Amino acid sequence: MSYKIIVDSCGEFTERLKEDKHFVNVPLQLQVDDHIIVDDEFFDQADFLKKVAASPNCPKSSCPSPEKYMQEFTTDAEDVYAVTLSSQLSGSYNSAVLGKNLYHEEKGNKNIHVFDSKSASIGETLIALKAEECETAGMGFHDVVRTVEEYIENMHTYFVLESLETLRKNGRLSNLKAFVAGALNIKPVMGATSEGSICQLGQARGINKALDKMMNIIVEQVKDSENKILAISHCNCPERALMVKEELLKKCKFKDIILCETAGVSTLYANDGGIIAVV
Structure with missing residues (x-):
């Protein structure tokens, strides 16, 4: 596997992406009162909405740890890309960057880039698909990064x-x-x-x-x-x-x-x- 694309769980995966080994979701955690919910493939939307509607308190989310990102960066793939929720809305981007730095400090050089989506939800999905498109077109790592960053700048x-x-x-x-x-x-x-x-x-x-x-x-x-x-x-x-x-x-x-x-x-x-x- 020459590349890997990591998307935090604010980004939705289509059925195809769920089956594609190039793509990995890194879950955030959600909290409603005393209920801790992992935002993974077992997330129950109906139950979550019921809990939110019944609570007078603000639901919260917490981003993946740098160590979790570092774990996903540890792979045989030559090129690794992470796509996160906007850095203006969440700590997920900073956590991924810290995970990248930890990887370089402990394991040495590797092609890793973290994309700040400057968006959320399905916007992250589009960025991941753009990275896939560039990789399958045979672009080199630095060209992929440049092309996807330009794509983000023009996305609405x-x-x-x-x-x-x-x-x-x-x-x-x-x-x-x-x-x-x-x-x-x-x-x-x-x-x-x-x-x-x-x-x-x-x-x-x-x-x-x-x-x-x-x-x-x-x-x-x-x-x-x-x-x-x-x-x-x-x-x-x-x-x-x-x-x-x-x-x-x-x-x-x-x-x-x-x-x-x-x-x-x-x-x-x-x-x-x-x-x-x-x-």
Whole structure:
């Protein structure tokens, strides 16, 4: 195996990636009150959402340790890439970099690069797929790194949430703002800045109008869509995700489209009914 791609568990794996030996998920841990949940292949989304809804407290996540990343870097693969949740949102990136440094200190030189996704969820998946594409095209390690970093700079992340409750619990919205938004049924259209932090792109009254606004923003901003992959992840709302896919296809052509259900960390932040789109 000439290469290995490690993705923290905020990134969703398609069924193909789950079976591909080149790809490895490194799990974060989630906590709801006294419940500790490992975000791995056994993650139970329905049970997790039930626990979050029943708790007055803020659900939390903790990133993999540097030692866990170092363990995954210890492989026969010549080229190793790690893709992490945005460094503006999690310590996963810094943990992976520390794991890389530990590997070099204890085991010597190796081609290892850690990509800060500046995104989350299905955005990490797209970055991992870009690295795979470069490797299978026969690119050398440094060319892969350069090409994927350029891809990250041109990638855009969008999301609409059914509920602001998790943002409220995490302190990203005041109780009053969350209450007013809830009372007026206002749904924000959110995105990621070039540094990977969260920003608001717009808002609308009602989830369908907010999704329409999100799709209009995507159409306005996407360039050269025929050569890009549209990726959509959803939290317990497959019909909504399919609607977004079909409506965008009426307005744009894409090289490919990926639909996934959110994994644990993405479920924590998206909450029931959330939609994330990356292109």
